[in-house]
Amino acid sequence: MRKTVPAVTLAAFMLSGVGATPAAAVGGLLPHPGPDGLVWVEESIGDGGVVSGGASEQLPTVLTVACEGGGSVGVTMHSRDAEVAAFTVDCPAGGIGVNSATMDPGVVRSGSFTVGVDASAQTLRWALTVTQPE
Numbered sequence: 001m002r003k004t005v006p007a008v009t010l011a012a013f014m015l016s017g018v019g020a021t022p023a024a025a026v027g028g029l030l031p032h033p034g035p036d037g038l039v040w041v042e043e044s045i046g047d048g049g050v051v052s053g054g055a056s057e058q059l060p061t062v063l064t065v066a067c068e069g070g071g072s073v074g075v076t077m078h079s080r081d082a083e084v085a086a087f088t089v090d091c092p093a094g095g096i097g098v099n100s101a102t103m104d105p106g107v108v109r110s111g112s113f114t115v116g117v118d119a120s121a122q123t124l125r126w127a128l129t130v131t132q133p134e
Helices: none
Strands: 037-045 048-055 061-068 071-079 082-091 097-103 111-119 125-131
Touching: 037 048, 037 111, 048 125, 061 071, 061 082, 061 111, 071 097, 071 125, 082 125, 111 125
Parallel strands: none
Antiparallel strands: 037 125, 048 111, 061 097, 061 125, 071 082, 071 111, 082 097
16 A cells, blocks of 8 residues: 655655756646656656655656657656666657656665656757656
8 A cells, every 4th residue: 555645755856957947838748647646747848857855765757758849858866876767868859759668676775766758959849747647
């Protein structure tokens, strides 16, 4: 059974790179993750990422990133100073690119984690979710 974690623990903080600013809301790249969601970055532009808490090592973890704008984003996820996921998402100029990583229970350790997004251009628009489906 999944234990409820206080909302304060689940709060995510944006890590903005130089020149990263929130994008204007013009249609979502990824839907809200619902009750399985630990983090939802509705949208951002350029380099950035998140720091969050509330992960459980008893559940699988899914990191999904979507982007658009012509180029690519490199994505890395760390849990307790260990890299647990790394992938690239192609960001088409006229559409949306999506990629994800699914980690087995125990790969993401209980507590905090970080996700970094390295954009090939500071004009790329991206969104991400981290979920732990039961």
